[in-house]
Amino acid sequence: MASVVPLCSAFAAQDTGSTRQALRLLYLAGKRTADNSEKEVTENHVRGAKEELDQSKVIEGMQKLTTQGHAVLISLASHAAKGETPVRTRDPIRHPLHQKNFQLILLIHSMIPHRNFSVTSPSMPRD
Known part of the structure; x- marks a missing residue:
């Protein structure tokens, strides 16, 4: 002790x-x-x-991500799984997973329990 x-x-x-x-x-x-x-x-x-x-702490941080944050996380995880790291900033945005399967990302996102979650559009200011 x-x-x-x-x-x-x-x-x-x-x-x-x-x-x-x-x-x-x-x-x-x-x-x-x-x-x-x-x-x-x-x-x-x-x-x-x-x-x-x-x-x-990691789980809590993931639960607090926005839809866009989850999309980036899934894209980065996909790159990492393929051994494509490090990744340049623009690469996740151009990744086929992000471009072609955004509906899947939204579905996965809707299944994750969130705390203090809100979605804002780019034209709306964040609090």
């Missing part, structure tokens, strides 16, 4: 420097320990908690 508090602090310092994040990591590590019916929090629990926290 003595080594997990500094590890939580180090992970938090590398990311945001937030004490709250360090406490969140320690809490999640403790939850993992309890879920496994173990008695002591280990560095492996902290590392697992960090992975869980990092993954939830």
Whole structure:
């Protein structure tokens, strides 16, 4: 247990420097320990908690993307899957997935749960 508090602090310092994040990591590590019916929090629990926290941040960020953001993400993922990275800025826009399958992108986008989501047209100012 003595080594997990500094590890939580180090992970938090590398990311945001937030004490709250360090406490969140320690809490999640403790939850993992309890879920496994173990008695002591280990560095492996902290590392697992960090992975869980990092993954939830990525998912939350993806959920907040606009339709256009999802289109770019899908296009970049397509390029990456084909080994076509790094990608120039104009390449995703010209990619056939973006041009020919925008309806598919909209369908996928409509299936993703969103928080605080709104769509604006280019002529409408964003808040």
